[in-house]
Amino acid sequence: MRTDTTPHLEVGRDRRDAVLRYALLPLRVFLGITFLYAGLDKLTDSAFMHASGAGSLGDLMRNVRGSSAVPALVDLALKSPVGFGYAIALGELAVGIGTLLGLLSRLAALGGALISLSLWLTVSWASSPYYYGNDLAYLMAWLPLILAGAPVFSLDSALRARRRQFVGWWPR
Template structure:
């Protein structure tokens, strides 16, 4: 509705004027919502990438080398065999520290560019390429495919890649100023050159701040993590609930196989395994990285579909990260043709 129509409605004129206000507000709200529809996605992706970058740079395991199962080297080596871009991963393994830092600082640049809306399409392209490479390596073996979060992130970058960051952004400010420059008759070449130079200055300033932040995080954050951490929560001394111990038929756990029971104290699923004939143990199904449920043992390993961690099916030890702690291990005793789940050992 026009302003004149609103004025008439306010004066109590035409009969349909009473409906003009709500209709006009609804139209304005839809326009507002359409304009800023991508802002929540932009904030989520920007903050997530900044957090992911700082998390890598502050993690003492990330650049620790092949001896650490949670390091960039170990994870890349583990993904290389089944990845369609194994040739690129092989190149990364020739200079792992350089590539690991490039990934971390690349995520930081993408996150800051997305949050501030500076060269938004370029930042979205960078984010899409990072997630594409992670999907084709770390998440490639995840089954079913929708459990691999990198593919979801790759799709999430597509709207920003198409639309850019024209609102509440440095890009939007530069575009508005360019429009004012054209309105006052400034030559198009000068308008474009001014926008490019100022965008470059902003990129250098933001990039410098990002490098400083990343370097400080790498220096001080790593030192803090290098020392052994004490558990944030004390070990519970509460006895397990009374009642018969969970058990399964021994015949259901062949060598290399498993059967699932529940820890009566926590309710978490536990795999009872027989790695060698006559040797039994229980392994928690809860991944020590972020709490996802690991798959049942297969080929001597337990695999976490969320982030690709693998654990030894005989001991629960980490085969490759990002997990750094082994799976909790339970005692298992045989009583005739039954296997009984015992207390938590570690």
């Protein structure tokens, strides 16, 4: 009968550590691809980047102004709907690329959270019940990535390892 369970516990701990290390990877990939796609979709939609007309950002903003939580944000977007549309699309592209590559991952996640927050407070605020509006769910999904960053399969972790290697090499 075996009484020493330490090796078994070590294997279990290693497996648990690996699972924890990779746990946010599916969320990171999903959010990165989604935001990359959203930015590309806006840039390639012939109707979206207009101040008025069917399917335009200008019309969307005018339609949600009365039901948004922060009408001042909508008014700001309406000052230049095309400029605002490009800002959102390029922001989504930057967030998507940064998230997928794991480059400045916490900053990318913060950008994603701010975009989701602004869309929730303006476009999807009036969704009833609240869980029909997906922007709130995206906002919550960004929070773990803000806290944890991208510890695996990321340029951030590669750069961190490189800095450690350089610091260890530098003569004292």
